[in-house]
Amino acid sequence: MHILIIEDDKDIRDSYEKQIVLYNMEASNLEVTYELAINFEEAKSRLGENFDAVIIDLKLDETLEYKGRLILESIKTNLRYISYVITGNPEIIEEEADTQNAFFKIRVKGEDDSNFYLVLEEIEKTVRTGITKIIGKRGQIEKYLHDIFWLHLSNSVDLWEDDKRSDEEKEKSLLRYTLSHMQEYLDLSSTGGLEKYHPAEFYITEPVKKNIFTGDILITDRSERCVILTPACDIDKKNGTRKADKILTLRILSPTEVDSEYGNSGMSKTKMGKFKQIIDNKIPRYHFIPKAGSIEGGIIDFQDKYTISDTDLEERIEQKHILRIATISNPFLKDVISRYSSYYSRQGSPDFDSDELIKDLF
Missing domain, CATH: 3.40.50.2300 (Response regulator)
Structure with missing residues (x-):
């Protein structure tokens, strides 16, 4: 060093x-x-x-x-x-x-x-x-930026040259474009496959956005945790107002709140198997979030949801009765939203008598 x-x-x-x-x-x-x-x-x-x-x-x-x-x-x-x-x-x-x-x-x-x-x-x-190799003056990020500049931006920057937006808007657009390419590089392992993520990458701490937003994890003065899942287009605040006047939140439960045996070293094989299914997000009702530093792991319950007025929520945050402790990072937030949407968009159909169907076939 x-x-x-x-x-x-x-x-x-x-x-x-x-x-x-x-x-x-x-x-x-x-x-x-x-x-x-x-x-x-x-x-x-x-x-x-x-x-x-x-x-x-x-x-x-x-x-x-x-x-x-x-x-x-x-x-x-x-x-x-x-x-x-x-x-x-x-x-x-x-x-x-x-x-x-x-x-x-x-x-x-x-x-x-x-x-x-x-x-x-x-x-x-x-x-x-x-960390110093990653973001130092000659770190890995500098190498990625060099490659993106010569291999990608050099072939596409003309798309922005004739763009009618303001210089500031074009600059931000190009920055997002650059970061999306960098994310592609970061996802690759040294062997060319997909890299495995560290649990800390699940969160952005502390939240970057000034106002409450989709994916924010909140903790109340009663130590209850929840995640905001109001769609981004509704919760985004423009000119002091947002489309949503009610903010949708889902509770984050501890394993023992889902089942008293979860987290018990002596739990049965059946319970352990189901618990592993929850951790692997194989149970449609639940979504597991990992422990990272001071942020405790937990299980988002898609059925345990409630709404709160946006003004009431912002007032309670300002008064420190509710804290914004983190935001779920975008790659993982997309999966939470997708699974939540799928859970409530399931289309049921009447059951057939399977014995009768088999009899008719043969």
Whole structure:
């Protein structure tokens, strides 16, 4: 993993370099390579290069300007690096403390969690997910975009050149077109077959759309969960209004709410077989959704449905009585909608006496 170290203090730089030597001696660790920037100008000139992570000191000279803040601001605005601020003056970026996440952390010099070896271990844990290879400056997404640009868009961009829509509309249309091609690449495994998905891909967390929308998973203040299944054309809000004044929701049940034996390690083979059918979405009434992180798995019950007025729902969300915790991602949402529609569009017919039919045939 390749790291940019921005630090003006020579003693601290020497300490970091010694820790890197020790880190690289451990065979199970990823090898660390690094570049040094000892002042603001050097650091600024290196931004945009292909690094997995950046270590930032806020005070980069003898002045009181703390120019490391500008480096951090530039990274968080324009770049995609795992970023660690290791500083003796955390109060200088106090407003950033609440924005810490998996890709951005603040460490105070002298405290236990600022130990550079431990910081390297944390960075490696994130790098091993492959995230920096995927969305880094020269990541897999860049390769896909290169192929889409030369192999696909080059043969079809003329369809947009004569389009009568506004420039902004054409740009968004082209973006959707590009992303649909990228999805095709992402679905392929290294052998050319279809790739298997991770359960986390089932959800978009937190919901991207500003307003409630089809596929949103809600949780009430009574810990009940449901999913919105109002058609997109009816729930879409235009000019402050939507076609639907009632929002259709389906309850998401825990396995034990479907059957008290589900989830019991001692359940019978018959029950286990039926439970597996539910997980495989072989039972028309139910649709299984997986556990992913803080989102519990569950079973959508197509029969357990209710509606709520859109104004009441939005008011309860605004008051935090109902939370939008995730949205089912589009490839999986289509299947939920399709199975729900099929469940209620079944056409029954009268039964024949099969014994009589067989007798007539023979």
